Amino acid sequence: QVQLVESGGGLVQSGGSLRLSCAASGRTFSNYAMGWFRQSPGKEREFVATISWGVGSTDYADSVKGRFTISRDNAKNTVDLQMNSLKPEDTAVYYCAASSKWRKVAPEEYEYWGQGTQVTVSS
Numbered sequence: 001q002v003q004l005v006e007s008g009g010g011l012v013q014s015g016g017s018l019r020l021s022c023a024a025s026g027r028t029f030s031n032y033a034m035g036w037f038r039q040s041p042g043k044e045r046e047f048v049a050t051i052s053w054g055v056g057s058t059d060y061a062d063s064v065k066g067r068f069t070i071s072r073d074n075a076k077n078t079v080d081l082q083m084n085s086l087k088p089e090d091t092a093v094y095y096c097a098a099s100s101k102w103r104k105v106a107p108e109e110y111e112y113w114g115q116g117t118q119v120t121v122s123s
Contacts, residue, residue: 001026001027001112002024002025002026002027002029002032002098002111002112003024003025003026003112004022004023004024004096004097004098004112004113004114005022005023005114005115006020006021006022006094006095006096006114006115006116006117007020007021007022007023007117008020008021008117009094009117009118009119010118010119010120011120011121011122012086012119012120012121012122013121013122014086014087014088014121014122014123015085015086016086016121017082017083017084017085017086018083018086018119019080019081019082019083020036020080020081020083020094020096020117020119021078021079021080021081022034022036022078022079022080022081022096022114023077023078024077024078024079024098025077029074029077029098030053030054030074031053031100032053032098032099032100032112033050033051033052033053033098033099033100033101033102033103033104034050034051034053034070034072034079034096034097034098034099035047035048035049035050035051035096035097035098035099035104035110036048036049036050036070036079036081036094036095036096036097037094037095037097037107037110038090038092038093038094038095038119039092039093039095039116040091040092040093043092045095045107046061047061047105047106047107048060048061048064048068048081048094049061049064049068049070049081050070050099050102050103050104050105051070051071051072051079052102052103053074053102056071056072057102057103058070059103059105061105063089064083064090067083067084067085067086068081068082068083068084069081069082069084070082079096081094083119086119086121087121088121088122088123089121090119090121091119091120091121092118092119093116093117093118093119094116094117094118094119095113095114095115095116096113096114097110097112097113097114098110098111098112099111
C-alpha cells in the first residue's frame with residue numbers, strides 16, 4: 001500500500017502560481033512512477049503530468065506544457081507540481097497518484113490515489 005496526501009491548493013488569480021505537494025508513505029516510493037491528475041465538475045478525470053521513478057523523466061498534457069513542472073524527491077518521498085501562468089480553465093481538484101508503470105496517462109493505470117486538493121483560478 002502507498003498512502004498519498006496532497007497539499008498546497010487554494011485560490012489564485014489568473015496568471016498567478018501555486019505549488020502542489022504530495023507526501024507518500026508506505027511501500028518504497030522510488031519504485032513508483034508518480035502522476036498528477038485533475039477533475040472539474042461534470043468532467044472526467046484528466047492527466048496533467050507524470051514523472052518516472054529513477055532519473056525523473058517527465059511527460060505533460062499539452063494543455064499544461066510549458067506552464068507546469070513536475071518534480072520528485074525520493075529522499076523525502078514527495079512529488080511536487082509547480083503551476084505557473086495559471087488560467088481559469090485550470091480550476092479543478094488535483095490528485096496525486098502512483099503507478100508501477102511508466103508514462104501512463106489513463107487514470108486506471110494508477111494503483112494509488114490521494115484525496116485531492118482544490119485549485120481555483122479566478123479571472
